[in-house]
Amino acid sequence: xxxxxxxxxxxxxxxxxxxxLPGTVLTQQQLAQHYGVSRIVVRDVQQSLLNEGWLLVxxxxxxxxxxxxxxxxxxxxxxxxxxxxxxxxxxxxxxSFSRLGQAExxxxxxxxxxxxxxxxxxxxxWQFHRLLYQDCGKPHLLRLLDQLHQQVSRYLGYQxxxxxxxxxxxxxxxxxxxxxxxxxxxxxxxxLISHISSASKLLVQYLQKNKAP
Amino acid sequence: xxxxxxxxxxxxxxxxxxxxLPGTVLTQQQLAQHYGVSRIVVRDVQQSLLNEGWLLVxxxxxxxxxxxxxxxxxxxxxxxxxxxxxxxxxxxxxxSFSRLGQAExxxxxxxxxxxxxxxxxxxxxWQFHRLLYQDCGKPHLLRLLDQLHQQVSRYLGYQxxxxxxxxxxxxxxxxxxxxxxxxxxxxxxxxLISHISSASKLLVQYLQKNKAP
DNA sequence: TTGACTTAAAATGTATACATTTTAAATTAG
DNA sequence: CTAATTTAAAATGTATACATTTTAAGTCAA
Numbered sequence: 036x037x038x039x040x041x042x043x044x045x046x047x048x049x050x051x052x053x054x055x056l057p058g059t060v061l062t063q064q065q066l067a068q069h070y071g072v073s074r075i076v077v078r079d080v081q082q083s084l085l086n087e088g089w090l091l092v093x094x095x096x097x098x099x100x101x102x103x104x105x106x107x108x109x110x111x112x113x114x115x116x117x118x119x120x121x122x123x124x125x126x127x128x129x130x131s132f133s134r135l136g137q138a139e140x141x142x143x144x145x146x147x148x149x150x151x152x153x154x155x156x157x158x159x160x161w162q163f164h165r166l167l168y169q170d171c172g173k174p175h176l177l178r179l180l181d182q183l184h185q186q187v188s189r190y191l192g193y194q195x196x197x198x199x200x201x202x203x204x205x206x207x208x209x210x211x212x213x214x215x216x217x218x219x220x221x222x223x224x225x226x227l228i229s230h231i232s233s234a235s236k237l238l239v240q241y242l243q244k245n246k247a248p
Numbered sequence: 249x250x251x252x253x254x255x256x257x258x259x260x261x262x263x264x265x266x267x268x269l270p271g272t273v274l275t276q277q278q279l280a281q282h283y284g285v286s287r288i289v290v291r292d293v294q295q296s297l298l299n300e301g302w303l304l305v306x307x308x309x310x311x312x313x314x315x316x317x318x319x320x321x322x323x324x325x326x327x328x329x330x331x332x333x334x335x336x337x338x339x340x341x342x343x344s345f346s347r348l349g350q351a352e353x354x355x356x357x358x359x360x361x362x363x364x365x366x367x368x369x370x371x372x373x374w375q376f377h378r379l380l381y382q383d384c385g386k387p388h389l390l391r392l393l394d395q396l397h398q399q400v401s402r403y404l405g406y407q408x409x410x411x412x413x414x415x416x417x418x419x420x421x422x423x424x425x426x427x428x429x430x431x432x433x434x435x436x437x438x439x440l441i442s443h444i445s446s447a448s449k450l451l452v453q454y455l456q457k458n459k460a461p
Numbered sequence: 462t463t464g465a466c467t468t469a470a471a472a473t474g475t476a477t478a479c480a481t482t483t484t485a486a487a488t489t490a491g
Numbered sequence: 492c493t494a495a496t497t498t499a500a501a502a503t504g505t506a507t508a509c510a511t512t513t514t515a516a517g518t519c520a521a
Contacts, residue, residue: 038504038505039504039505062471062472062473063472063473064471064472064473072505072506073505073506073507074473074506075288075504075505075506075507076504076505076506078292078473078474079291079295079504082292082295082296083295086299094513094514095472095473095512095513095514096471096472096473096512096513096514097472097473107388110386110387110388110389111388113386113389114331114388114389114392117330117331117334118327118330118331121330173323173326174323175320175323175324175327175399176323176326176327179327179392186388251474251475252474252475275501275502275503276502276503277501277502277503285475285476286475286476286477287476287477287503288474288475288476288477289474289475289476291503291504292474307483307484308482308483308484308502308503309482309483309484309501309502309503310502310503462521463520463521464519464520464521465518465519465520465521466517466518466519466520467516467517467518467519468515468516468517468518469514469515469516469517470513470514470515470516471512471513471514471515472511472512472513472514473510473511473512473513474509474510474511474512475508475509475510475511476507476508476509476510477506477507477508477509478505478506478507478508479504479505479506479507480503480504480505480506481502481503481504481505482501482502482503482504483500483501483502483503484499484500484501484502485498485499485500485501486497486498486499486500487496487497487498487499488495488496488497488498489494489495489496489497490493490494490495490496491492491493491494491495
């Protein structure tokens with residue numbers, strides 16, 4: 036029988052992989068029955084997922100599976116663009132060679148994982164970025180970035196190829212490492228900006244073409 | 249007997265007004281007994297307050313009342329400074345005269361409320377700012393700003409006079425309105441930046457002098 | 462037919478009881 | 492005395508049962 040954290044992971048993944056279609060209205064009882072847990076567990080998970088944007092409140096009863104929109108994706112990317120360069124700039128002053136090494140290891144994992152599903156590659160990709168920001172010394176900023184990533188990652192199950200390409204531009208990642216190793220912080224921030232920008236544009240364009248569900 | 253939302257408000261206020269001292273470790277049972285509700289209600293409220301930073305996880309059992317630090321305050325202000333001017337810039341393009349009127353009404357309320365406790369004046373002050381950002385068309389951005397404000401507001405119960413002064417510089421507020429009415433967006437953003445900056449500095453200095461509990 | 466009212470079903474909120482995990486004190490071997 | 496182990500108490504996790512609220516279908520009068 037599923038426990039709280041397992042249900043959390045499972046339901047989130049099911050939403051991401053469109054096992055529950057956007058617009059669907061779910062009730063606590065429905066979910067409790069479907070996943071074989073008590074409503075108490077569902078309630079806990081429900082509140083977490085509501086906070087993280089994986090579910091929306093739906094009137095006075097029920098929760099709704101959110102859809103996708105180019106406007107929302109654009110907003111999320113705008114916020115990333117506003118905060119991630121700041122995090123990089125702050126972290127760059129403190130970053131150690133061992134941290135850079137960790138990041139390089141992560142790049143190797145990404146290279147090795149070409150056969151993984153898009154949403155898992157997206158996760159690795161974020162973990163790489165996250166390592167670069169790790170030493171910024173601003174826990175609230177990191178928390179916000181994690182939240183933003185979560186919300187962006189909701190789109191990764193939806194469109195397989197567009198972001199699969201955009202997120203994993205290995206050359207830019209390696210260039211970032213190299214700039215940080217050389218202490219060239221401002222150039223690194225600029226590269227990060229263009230890196231995020233171009234990924235954003237691809238995502239938004241994809242959503243504008245393929246009318247979102 | 250208290251219901252969920254009432255307990256949420258009450259516990260939050262009790263934390264803000266230092267009825268529970270920073271560092272205190274609370275258990276579900278303790279709170280359930282103290283406020284006369286069942287643990288289920290406490291659990292719901294607990295998770296909300298954990299998400300919003302009014303409580304911290306404390307190991308595997310219990311939750312801890314957070315303390316205050318100049319570093320945290322500085323980080324929160326940095327984030328405000330990074331996001332609020334953006335919100336204002338985006339909103340300014342769409343803002344209507346009726347919205348500006350609402351904001352002016354809010355200023356009148358602030359003027360009329362000089363006898364209110366500091367944390368209530370802080371709330372009105374935020375509602376004024378919030379109105380200026382309202383039309384930015386970016387719901388996620390507004391959500392982040394609300395979160396940030398919540399976390400800053402935790403400090404308002406702590407130090408009565410410092411921010412009571414800093415937050416309510418009526419002249420700057422009116423100047424902001426005037427600039428927006430005149431369509432002078434970039435100057436308005438600059439003023440907002442210096443407005444937030446000076447309030448931030450006061451808060452951080454206050455915390456550095458009066459060693460936080 | 463429409464619209465307001467009634468009422469039954471369904472969903473969520475809340476309390477209690479039980480299960481599991483965690484904590485920390487007590488005990489004992491080394 | 493120290494450190495590891497046991498064990499009881501306390502805290503949280505989970506399930507079930509009951510209460511309240513919400514929804515929506517159904518009825519009836521205009």
